Amino acid sequence: MAGGDSILVLNCGSSSIKFALFTRGDRPARLMSGAATGIGGPARLRCNDGRGEPLFDAAIDAPDHGAIFGLVLERIEAIATTAPIAAVGHRVVHGGERYAVPVRVDGAVEADLRNLIPLAPLHLGINLAGIAAVRARCPALPQVACFDTAFHRTLPPVARETGLPRRYTDAGIRRYGFHGLSYESVVATLRTQEGEDAVAGRLIVAHLGSGASMTAIRAGRSLDTTMGFSALDGLLMGTRCGDLDPGVLLHLLREQGMDRAVLEKMLYTESGLLGVSAVSADMRVLLAREADLPAAALAVELFCMRVRKHLGALTAVLAGLDRLIFTGGIGEHAAAVRARISADLDYLGIVLDPERNARSARTISVDEAPVRVQVIPTDEEAVIAAHTESLLAQRGSGL
Numbered sequence: 001m002a003g004g005d006s007i008l009v010l011n012c013g014s015s016s017i018k019f020a021l022f023t024r025g026d027r028p029a030r031l032m033s034g035a036a037t038g039i040g041g042p043a044r045l046r047c048n049d050g051r052g053e054p055l056f057d058a059a060i061d062a063p064d065h066g067a068i069f070g071l072v073l074e075r076i077e078a079i080a081t082t083a084p085i086a087a088v089g090h091r092v093v094h095g096g097e098r099y100a101v102p103v104r105v106d107g108a109v110e111a112d113l114r115n116l117i118p119l120a121p122l123h124l125g126i127n128l129a130g131i132a133a134v135r136a137r138c139p140a141l142p143q144v145a146c147f148d149t150a151f152h153r154t155l156p157p158v159a160r161e162t163g164l165p166r167r168y169t170d171a172g173i174r175r176y177g178f179h180g181l182s183y184e185s186v187v188a189t190l191r192t193q194e195g196e197d198a199v200a201g202r203l204i205v206a207h208l209g210s211g212a213s214m215t216a217i218r219a220g221r222s223l224d225t226t227m228g229f230s231a232l233d234g235l236l237m238g239t240r241c242g243d244l245d246p247g248v249l250l251h252l253l254r255e256q257g258m259d260r261a262v263l264e265k266m267l268y269t270e271s272g273l274l275g276v277s278a279v280s281a282d283m284r285v286l287l288a289r290e291a292d293l294p295a296a297a298l299a300v301e302l303f304c305m306r307v308r309k310h311l312g313a314l315t316a317v318l319a320g321l322d323r324l325i326f327t328g329g330i331g332e333h334a335a336a337v338r339a340r341i342s343a344d345l346d347y348l349g350i351v352l353d354p355e356r357n358a359r360s361a362r363t364i365s366v367d368e369a370p371v372r373v374q375v376i377p378t379d380e381e382a383v384i385a386a387h388t389e390s391l392l393a394q395r396g397s398g399l
Contacts, residue, residue, distance in 0.1 A: 004084035006031060007388050008076060009381040011091040012065070012130040014122055014268075015039050017072055021080055022385040024392070032079055033381065036060065036068050043068070047075060055079065065126055069133035087142040088134050089388035091181060091380060093123040093231070095147030097172060102150075102387040105131055105143040113145070119172070122268055123231065144388040151180030154221040159317075162229060175228035177215070179207045181380040186327055187220050188383065189376055201322035204314050206307060207378065208337070209328035210238035210281060214307070216314040224317045226310050232267055236299075236306045238281035241271035243306070273299045283330050283337065304340040311341070315348060321371050324350060327378040335360060342373065 007028060011018040017036045022028035032055060034047035043062035047055040056075060062068040076085075090105070096116045103109055110128065117124045131143055160174045186205050190198040203217040212235040215225040226234030226242075236242045252258045258266075274281035277299035279289060289296040315321045326338055335357050342352045349370030357364040365373035 004086035006080055006083035006085050007385045007392075008080070008085045008088045009090075009384045009388070010072075010088060010130045010134070011381060011384070012126045014126065017065070017068060017130070018381065019072060019076060020381040020385070021076065021083065021085075022382070022389075023083070024086060024389055026389075028382065028385040028389055030382070031083060034075075036062060036072055038062070039065060039068055045071060045075065047079065065129055066133075069130065070137070073133065073137050085138075085141065087144060087388050087392055089144045089146055089384040090127060090130055091148065091384060092127045092145040093148045093178065094120040094176070095145075095149045096176075099145070099147050100150050100153045102144050102146045102384075102391060104391060105145050109145060119176075119229075120231065121264070142392075144384075144391055146181060146384045146387050148178050148180045149176045151183050152177030152215075152222045152225055154223070155225070156223065159224045173229060175225075175233075177213075177222060177225040178227045178231050179211070179213045179215075180222075181383050182207045182327060182378040183215050183217065183222065185378045185380055185383045186325055186376050187217065189379075190325075191220070198323075202318040202320055203323045203325060204311060204318070204321060205325045205327060206311070206331055206341075207328040208235075208307070208326065208331035208334075211240070212237045212242075212307075212328065212330070214310050214314060216317045218318060224314060226314075234306075235310060236276075236303045237272045238283075239269045239272045239274045240267065241275065273303060276302055283334055287334065287336055300337070300340075304337060307341045308345070311345075312348070321348060321350075324371055324373045326373075326375050332360065332375055332377050338364065338375075 005024060007022045007024060009020045016039060020033035021031040023031060030050045032047055032049050036043060036045045038044055039062045043060050045060045046057045049055055060071055092113065094116050096119060098112060110131065113124060113128055134141060134143055155177060162173060162175060164173060183205055187199055199220045204214060205217060206214045211231060213225060213227040214235065216223045232240050234242050252263060272281060273283065273286060277286055277296045279293060279296055280286055286296040286300050290300060326332065330337055339352060339357055342350050350373060351366050351369040352364055352373060353366045360375050363372060363374050365371065
């Protein structure tokens with residue numbers, strides 16, 4: 001099968017599995033994409049062809065990830081009959097200290113990644129389950145791991161520090177950064193469409209979705225980022241609180257007797273937009289309820305304030321700013337959120353054009369503004385497909 005005509009990409013998250021099928025070659029083209037969403041509750045499996053036309057859309061029984069992997073792979077195989085799969089590329093949330101580039105998955109790599117599960121307990125195990133599901137169904141099919149932390153391997157030593165005693169840093173407790181495949185996608189798009197000069201300057205990319213982070217980039221390299229040791233840090237997110245005084249955690253442990261499992265659930269799944277609003281983790285729902293629900297309005301305001309706060313901090317890291325780029329589900333589609341984040345930031349050189357912003361144009365700042373503000377869709381799956389194809393080309397048909 002390694003001599004097949006397509007590359008399958010799997011992006012396994014805590015409540016969803018995204019997938020896409022790409023042609024092989026220097027510029028992989030999308031043949032189809034889809035997602036299984038709502039895992040653990042009312043779930044749905046959707047697939048579209050390369051033009052976005054629906055191929056499949058149905059409710060499914062998916063109490064957990066194990067139940068869904070077989071259904072997803074079965075549906076992909078049915079669609080891929082005319083383009084046999086050559087290899088599978090996976091988004092893997094954490095590569096630890098060792099993995100700075102995509103790698104072929106073998107027993108040793110899997111063992112290494114299992115040892116890293118404590119660094120990303122709610123994500124890495126699911127990533128590994130996707131790898132295991134593919135191996136069980138197609139044992140000879142090559143698989144490639146692409147790491148969300150790899151883009152941030154360029155962080156300078158000072159940006160990796162947590163401030164804890166050295167013995168903990170030596171044990172691997174440091175700032176790693178995440179959403180690296182998304183940042184890599186945005187940088188690649190800029191480089192391809194606008195040339196090397198577009199990425200040579202001082203960029204801040206805001207990946208705003210249910211998970212959210214921001215990164216300061218100079219000459220295409222990560223200099224600082226809002227997420228640190230875990231995916232809990234930095235911005236307010238759909239169900240994660242972001243920046244939090246660690247004294248709060250000590251208080252909850254000491255005064256309310258919270259155990260590790262309860263605390264972990266609260267931090268990962270009950271906080272953020274959902275926790276503040278007590279209604280929804282979905283920004284679209286909250287924007288629609290602002291007028292009649294003060295808690296929804298507060299959640300939106302807090303989200304925008306946190307982004308503005310980190311925007312100022314990252315601008316200081318860069319000693320100025322040339323481009324601000326919005327990406328991710330909220331960043332690409334929520335014009336009202338972009339407007340609030342950017343309001344009254346003319347002192348930083350950020351001035352939006354309301355009409356351009358309303359239609360989510362590629363450039364949404366006014367022409368004369370010192371900082372170019374842009375909306376650039378991210379495509380993590382295309383980045384993974386390109387990395388997988390590159391390894392296939394380097395090592396021949398057997399990867």
